[in-house]
Amino acid sequence: MKKRESLRKSVWTIISLVTLFLIWYLGSRNEELGRLMPDPVEVLKFIAAGFVAPIGKKLLWEHILWSLSRVLIGYVLACIVGILLGFAASWFKVGEAVIRPFYLLLRSIPSLAWIPLAILWFGIGEKSKYFIIFITAVMIIMTNVMDGVKAVSPELLGVARMLGTKEKQLFVRVVLPCAVPQIFNGLQVAVGSAWAAVLAAEMVRSSEGVGWIILAGQSSMNMVQIFAGIVVIGMIGLLLALLIRAAERRLCAWNVRGK
Known part of the structure; x- marks a missing residue:
């Protein structure tokens, strides 16, 4: 079935x-x-040709690897920080009082708005790109972690406490398992947003990456190249989301969403 x-x-x-x-x-x-x-056939031909003939100074797969490496670094940092801050802001009263105001202030700021500050703070090198990807993903992850913790049934927590479960055990055995599906949902959305943020990140003086391909196509008025970059970003974003989904199914097989 x-x-x-x-x-x-x-x-x-x-x-x-x-x-x-x-x-x-x-x-x-x-x-x-x-x-x-442009004609989609021409776009697919451009993508295929990019694996054997350089686009700019690099082949298409090299551009993809550059973008993936940037996404990976910014995304992993966002996962670590987002999950920790999300739990702190939703489980501890002091954490909620300290972290939540900053979260509410920052979550509505779009990625593009961070570019000038990223350049001033980190220069035009790789660190500014990592920061743009990080700030894009971390808010999404925090949102889903907090929603997952807040969605845990108060009745379930009450029963666990009545059975003598200590707060540390309550968090590990009740809160965390209940919140994991929502966390994975956030990781899946965040990886797509982080990959999309590559375009904004690679606007910061870059000579390689899929975002650069789109910007170079814009500069030369090459519509086929622009659409080729968009298609590559979309397809790889889909593959990354499917990888997170597969990990969720394996790790959350006990949950209805994870089956």
């Missing part, structure tokens, strides 16, 4: 992707829409 359901989902995913491709292709054939979007 599960295999059949999984197969059905895969089929619908393929159908939706093919439908999107056909709509894009037909749109590019239209005289008016063709000025706004």
